[in-house]
Amino acid sequence: MDSPLNDQEISVVLVDDQQLFRSGLAIIVGAQKDMEVVGQAADGTEALEAIAAHQPDVVLMDVQMSPMGGVEATRKIFSDTTGRFGKVPKVIMLTTFDWDQHAAMAVRHGASGFLLKDSTPEFVCESIRAVHAGNSVIAPQNLAALLEAEPVPVPEVPALFDDLTEREKEVFAAVALGLANQEISAKLFLSESTVKTHIGAILRKLDLRDRVQIVVYSYESGIRR
Missing domain, CATH: 1.10.10.10 (Winged helix-like DNA-binding domain superfamily/Winged helix DNA-binding domain)
Structure with missing residues (x-):
């Protein structure tokens, strides 16, 4: 059973098809006093189910997964009109490439930016805090270049x-x-x-x-x- 969140904690869902990478993220995020990992998923379909079930504050979403990738899952999250997800979470895309057009498309759909998978643990956690506070994790000038x-x-x-x-x-x-x-x-x-x-x-x-x-x-x- 998931433990109840403190008022100060940021609830996070992790989505990645590589279990080892996802487990590492869970350890990093779960070690933060102001964060709690409330759910995990291995693809976009599982991600939508986890988000609906846990209504997290922030989602870390891998760009490329099968059968449903992170871009399509992000589109479904932000285009939903049924109220399935309750509050709409902030989404951070995870990508291997610095200039990823797929991640840029996810930002078009509503994501708050993207992180490289080789980012430091400190940067990942600060990025979660940043988007939770209403900021982004990609410089607007970099996004402009991608667009x-x-x-x-x-x-x-x-x-x-x-x-x-x-x-x-x-x-x-x-x-x-x-x-x-x-x-x-x-x-x-x-x-x-x-x-x-x-x-x-x-x-x-x-x-x-x-x-x-x-x-x-x-x-x-x-x-x-």
Whole structure:
């Protein structure tokens, strides 16, 4: 039986078809005082079942598995309209390659970024904490480069974008370019706290989860400023 979580603990589901690698991750994550491994899975189908059963805060998801891979499982998680998964977890993709188009596609579907499988244990744990706090684990400028390498047909700009103020559109454009808050502050002559306020408003108005999703939104919507 799974042990109850403390209020401070981040619940994690691990998904990878290599049992030895998955077991190693479980030891690393389970050793953290603020984390608990609540479920494991060997492919995307098992992952969906584990997520529905345990409703974790964060999922570490391997990109390539059989029969259902991590990209398709991620798409199903974020496109679900049945409420099967309860709260929608944050998803971090696990990949062997630094510039992985499959992982980039998973980010398009809603993942908060990706990690190399040879990342240090410390970096893995800090990444879990980062996405749980609403941040991402891929630099927006790196994601922008990946998206540029695999362009999509440019649709009309969504009507929701017009709900942004002109200043929010300027901040949106800066985030989409991969600029950090400090850089946006200097570029637009705003305080960093004001930049954070604008980013929060952008995420709320466009129904996005984090700044990485702003980058994805800008590319998929054809918004280039």
